[in-house]
Amino acid sequence: MAHDHSAPSGTSATDLPNDLEAFWMPFTPNRAFKKDPRIVARAKDMYYFKTDGTQVLDGTAGLWCSNAGHCRAPIVKAIQQQAAELDFAPTFQFAHPKVFELANRLTQMAPEGLDYAFFCNSGSEAVDSAMKMALAYHRQRGEGSRTRFIGRERGYHGVGFGGISVGGIAPNRKFYGSLLPGVDHLPHTYNRQEQAFSSGEPEWGAHLADELQRIVDLHDASNIAGVIVEPMAGSTGVLAPPKGYLKRLREICDRHGILLIFDEVITAFGRLGFATAAERFDVTPDIMTFAKGITSGTVPMGGTLVSREIYETFQTGPDHVIDLFHGYTYSGHPLATAAALATLDLYRDEGMYQNAQAMEPKIAAAAMKLKDHPLIEDIRTIGVVAAFDLKPSAAGPGVFGYDFMVHAFHKENDMVRVTGDTIALSPPLMLESTHIEELFDKVTNTLNSFL
Ligand SMILES: Cc1ncc(COP(=O)(O)O)c(C=O)c1O
Numbered sequence: 001m002a003h004d005h006s007a008p009s010g011t012s013a014t015d016l017p018n019d020l021e022a023f024w025m026p027f028t029p030n031r032a033f034k035k036d037p038r039i040v041a042r043a044k045d046m047y048y049f050k051t052d053g054t055q056v057l058d059g060t061a062g063l064w065c066s067n068a069g070h071c072r073a074p075i076v077k078a079i080q081q082q083a084a085e086l087d088f089a090p091t092f093q094f095a096h097p098k099v100f101e102l103a104n105r106l107t108q109m110a111p112e113g114l115d116y117a118f119f120c121n122s123g124s125e126a127v128d129s130a131m132k133m134a135l136a137y138h139r140q141r142g143e144g145s146r147t148r149f150i151g152r153e154r155g156y157h158g159v160g161f162g163g164i165s166v167g168g169i170a171p172n173r174k175f176y177g178s179l180l181p182g183v184d185h186l187p188h189t190y191n192r193q194e195q196a197f198s199s200g201e202p203e204w205g206a207h208l209a210d211e212l213q214r215i216v217d218l219h220d221a222s223n224i225a226g227v228i229v230e231p232m233a234g235s236t237g238v239l240a241p242p243k244g245y246l247k248r249l250r251e252i253c254d255r256h257g258i259l260l261i262f263d264e265v266i267t268a269f270g271r272l273g274f275a276t277a278a279e280r281f282d283v284t285p286d287i288m289t290f291a292k293g294i295t296s297g298t299v300p301m302g303g304t305l306v307s308r309e310i311y312e313t314f315q316t317g318p319d320h321v322i323d324l325f326h327g328y329t330y331s332g333h334p335l336a337t338a339a340a341l342a343t344l345d346l347y348r349d350e351g352m353y354q355n356a357q358a359m360e361p362k363i364a365a366a367a368m369k370l371k372d373h374p375l376i377e378d379i380r381t382i383g384v385v386a387a388f389d390l391k392p393s394a395a396g397p398g399v400f401g402y403d404f405m406v407h408a409f410h411k412e413n414d415m416v417r418v419t420g421d422t423i424a425l426s427p428p429l430m431l432e433s434t435h436i437e438e439l440f441d442k443v444t445n446t447l448n449s450f451l
Contacts, residue, residue, distance in 0.1 A: 029402075038409045043070035046428055046435055048415060056409065059439050060417045061428045064234060064266045065297030068346045069430040075298055075342040082338035091119070091332040099332035102340050106305060109275045109344070111284040114305040119332040123265035124158025126289035126302035127228070131162040132326050133287060133306060134226040134259045140313050143257075146225040147182055150215055150258075154188035156235035157228060157263050166228050169236060184215045186229070190239050192378055192389075197371055198240065199364040199381045201281075205242025212252045221256035226287075231277035234266040237422035238380050238387030246283040259286040259310075265302070269293030270347060270429045272383030273357035280383075286310060296343045301336035352429040356384045362433055366440040367425075375400075375447050384429055388443070390421045397421060400450070407446050414442035 020034045040048035040056060046069055048056040061067055068075065082098075089096040103117035120129055131149060138146035151157065151166030158164075164173050165180035168188065173179060187208055194204035216224060231246060233239040253260040262285035267277035270293065274280040278288060287310065291302030314323040330336070347353060360383055367379050367386040378389040393400040398420050405418040417424040427439060 036406070038406070040415075045069040045072070046431060050413075054413055056413045056415055057427075057435070057438055057442060059408075059415050059425045059427050059442075061426050062297045063292075063417070064271070064426050065292035067269050067271065067293040067429045068296035068343055068350075068352065069428040072296070072346060074346055075296060075339055078338045078342035079298060079335055082335050086334045089334055090329075092327055095332070096334055096337075098334065098337040098341060102332070102337050102344075105341065105344055106290075106303075110288065110305045111276065111278045113284055113307050114288060115308040116306050116311040117303055118306065119301065119303040119336075120328050121300045121330050121333070121336070122158065122302045123263075123289065123291035124160040124163050124302075125328060126265060126291050126304055127157040127163040127166075127263060128160045129326060130228070130261045130263075130287045130289050130304045131166070131226070133304065133310060133324070134261065136324065136326075137259065137310050137313055138225050140316075143222070145223055146258075148184065148219055148224045149180070149182065150184045150186060150212065150224065150227045152186040152188060152229050152233075154190070154233055154236035154239065155185075155228070155230060155263075156233070157230075158265070182223075184219070186211050186215070186227075188233070188236070188239065189242050189245060195242075195380075196378050197368060197380075199368065201240050201243045201245075201382070203243055206244035206248055208242065209245045209248035209252065212249060216252065216256050216258070221258060224256065224258050226259040226261050227253055228261040228263055230263045230265075231267050231281060231283075232272060232382060232385070234385075234424070234426075235419060237389070237419050238382070238385055238424050240380065240382040241281065246281050250283050250285075253286075261285055261287045261289070263289045265289055265291045266426075267383075269296075269343075270353040270356050271385060271426065273353055273360055275353060294343065295336055295339040296346075298343070299333070299336040299339040300330075301333070301340055347429075350430065355431075356429045359384055359429075359431060359433075359436065362436050363425075366436050369440070370444065370447070373444075373447055375450060384426060384431070386425045388423045390423065392421045404446055404450070407449060408442060411449065412442040412446050414439065414446070416443070 018034055041051045042049040048058055106117045107115050120126055149166050153168035155168040157167045165183045168185050189205045189208050195202040264276055268290040272280045278284050286307050288305045295301045363386055364381040367381050370376050375391050376388055377391050380387045390400045401418040401421040405416055408414040408416050
C-alpha cells in the first residue's frame, strides 16, 4: 500500500481511504469499529465528550479505572508538576522519594499483614508478579515442588501467559497454545436458578469453595503454590462472591500452606465501597494485586501488596545480591507515583469510598426496577457495579450485547461495557443520585429500543 510519508497526515492523495486503519485495536472487532467508530476526545468528571462536543455519560469509569472521575484538577496538577520535576528515575538499585511515600500509603490502607508494595504498570503485570512471587517464595523456603496454580472458571486475570493460564475465559486462552503447565480451575460461582436478581453477596454457593479441597487431595498440597481469584469477578459479567465463600478458600489455603492471591485490579480503590474487597469481605490474602483505580486510570500503574512473611523470606542472601529477580523499567514510575498519591488524596478528601457505600443501595434499587423487563434474564449488583444479562437474540450469542453497547453510545450518549450478552455498569465513584437516574434512564431507553 503506497503511502506518501512526506505529506502531512490527511492531505496526501495516497492516504488510506479510512485513516483509522493502522491502529489494531485491542479486544475490539476492528472491521466493525472502523466502519462505525465510537470515539471520545475529551472528558470531565462523570462525562466524556465526542469529537463534536456531545456529552457522553461514563457508565464504566473508562474501563473500570477512572474511579475519581475524569481530568480531576488535583491529579492533573500532580502529573504536570511531576513531569517538570523528575521525568524518570530507575527503581532498580536507585529510587525517588515519592515511590516510598506511595508504598507506605498503600500498606497503611491495606488489610493488616500486607506490609510491602511492589510496582508494575498494569493488571496483567501485577498478576504475573504475584504468580512469580508465589513460586519464588516456596522455592526460597525449600518447597520448590510447589509449582501448581489454581484459578477459577470465568476468572479474568489479564492477558499475560500467567494470567490467561489461571484465567477461565475460553476465547482469551484457546488461541495461545499450551499456556502455563500445572493449572487447575475451581468452578465459577454463578448459578442463575439459585442466585437470580441478587444484590450484594448471593446466599447460595459457599460450598463451591470446597472444590479446592478436592483439587488439593488430587495433587497433594506439596505441589501447589497458590490459588488466585477475583473477590468479585468483574470482566466475566460481575459475579459477587457467595456469602462465606472467600473465608472457606482462606481456611483451606491456611490448612495446606497454599498462598491465597486476590486479584483486586477492579475491586481495590472503592469499587465495592471500601479500599479493598478484602476489607469488605473481611478476608486477607497473602498477595493482592491492584492497578486501574490506583491512579484513577490517568497514568498506567499496577502492583502487588504482599505479606511481611513473603518479603522476609527473600531477605536472607548476601548484601550485594538482588533478593527478587523481577521488576519492570517503569516500576514505580515518577508520573504514575505522583498521580497515585494525588488520587489517594482525592479519594480521602472527597470521601469517595463512603460515597460509593451510600450509592450502593440506590444503584441496586434503580437496577432492580428492570427486573421484569422482557429482554432481561438476570441483574446483579454490588458496590458501584451493576450487570444485566440480556436475553440473547435469535441471531446468536453476543449479538444483542454488542448492538446494545453500540446503540447506547450513538443514540443515548452512554458508555457501557459489554461481555457477551452481559452489560456491566461501573461509573466513577464521584457519582450522585442524579447520575444514577440518568444512567438507568439511558439503559432503559436502550433496552426499550430493542422491543
Ligand atoms: C481482575 C483483573 N485482573 C487483571 C486485569 C488486567 O489488567 P490490565 O488490562 O491493566 O493488564 C484486569 C483488567 O480488567 C482485571 O479485571
